[in-house]
Amino acid sequence: AQKVTQAQTEISVVEKEDVTLDCVYETRDTTYYLFWYKQPPSGELVFLIRRNSFDEQNEISGRYSWNFQKSTSSFNFTITASQVVDSAVYFCALRINNAGNMLTFGGGTRLMVKP
């Protein structure tokens, strides 16, 4: 069975601070995909990034960066110079290769960025 753990349930930072959201996953499958989604108060999940298990390169997109480490089964997400608009709940999710579109989500981390 798959499992995703986001140990940080809530994080509060002041604008312009850097913040890292942790994600640890468990799966026996060798082919899988990892995702991060953002859920603003409106409720809709917004896709941020997808990573497959064979690509451990870190990725940067503007103020966002992701650190994928298979050795520790972690896929952490860093926001640099946080802004108030980054306030949301962030979910890490796992999809194994032979499970269609079934995503296993972590419990989410609520990020509050204060001005």
Add this chain to the structure above:
Amino acid sequence: KAGVTQTPRYLIKTRGQQVTLSCSPISGHRSVSWYQQTPGQGLQFLFEYFSETQRNKGNFPGRFSGRQFSNSRSEMNVSTLELGDSALYLCASSLLGGGRDEQFFGPGTRLTVL
């Protein structure tokens, strides 16, 4: 391109009733998945439909069912509602489902059971 749409956005029902939620995927997408989100259990996978066939099912009782039509629109039904069914129900669509496919989520239907 229009995004995933879900109707209704809000719904209030009483225990014992049944409810039907609707999801229209992005044009051309053939896979539709449903998720339940509650404060206690988080986001949980309900089921996935692809080309009118259920391809995957989560660990939910038989009161939860769904279907997909030939135009890829999907409905989910919950019969004999319980208080614990109060949740945000999210629908997601993707082109084919699985692999490198990216899922796009709708705004959700918030169901309140009284």
